[in-house]
Amino acid sequence: MSFKNALFAAVAATAFALPAFAEGIMVEDPYARASSMMSNSGAAFMMIHNHTGQDDHLVSVSSDVAERVELHTHLEDANGVMKMVHVEEGFDLPKDGMIAMQRGGKHVMFLGLNDALEQGDIVNLTLKFEKAGDVTVEVPVDLNRKPMHGMMKMGQPSN
Numbered sequence: 001m002s003f004k005n006a007l008f009a010a011v012a013a014t015a016f017a018l019p020a021f022a023e024g025i026m027v028e029d030p031y032a033r034a035s036s037m038m039s040n041s042g043a044a045f046m047m048i049h050n051h052t053g054q055d056d057h058l059v060s061v062s063s064d065v066a067e068r069v070e071l072h073t074h075l076e077d078a079n080g081v082m083k084m085v086h087v088e089e090g091f092d093l094p095k096d097g098m099i100a101m102q103r104g105g106k107h108v109m110f111l112g113l114n115d116a117l118e119q120g121d122i123v124n125l126t127l128k129f130e131k132a133g134d135v136t137v138e139v140p141v142d143l144n145r146k147p148m149h150g151m152m153k154m155g156q157p158s159n
Helices: 003-016
Strands: 020-022 025-034 041-050 056-062 066-076 082-086 091-093 098-101 107-113 122-129 133-140
Touching: 025 122, 041 066, 041 122, 041 133, 056 066, 091 098
Parallel strands: 025 133
Antiparallel strands: 020 025, 025 041, 041 098, 041 107, 056 091, 056 122, 066 082, 066 107, 122 133
């Protein structure tokens, strides 16, 4: 990658890392990753804050980057094994609260990627809320994030 391309990618990533606001819903630090170089799945992570003055509910998510886009989380089964599951009912977003979408917890799952997610790409994502309506977020692809960045820490609530 040339210096000019690297500089452009850095500026674009910084610009898109700014919080997104819509009707009192604020999305901070969104980023997306592919599961692996050859994978046809990926995920997006972010912090979603509710400043609407009322409880809300994240109903669903959509994007043209994949055949299916779902809300997922990880749950422990009876044998103590963590499994990723589709959360069809969505996630509650309490008044003045947040949804932490982090590795190892709640996240957006892209299934059947239409194209590879490459460093610096932008994924257009629409979050659908019960009360606030649609919130569109431009999510930068960041394949360089360290594996533990954005993971829940022991003793911290995941909301």
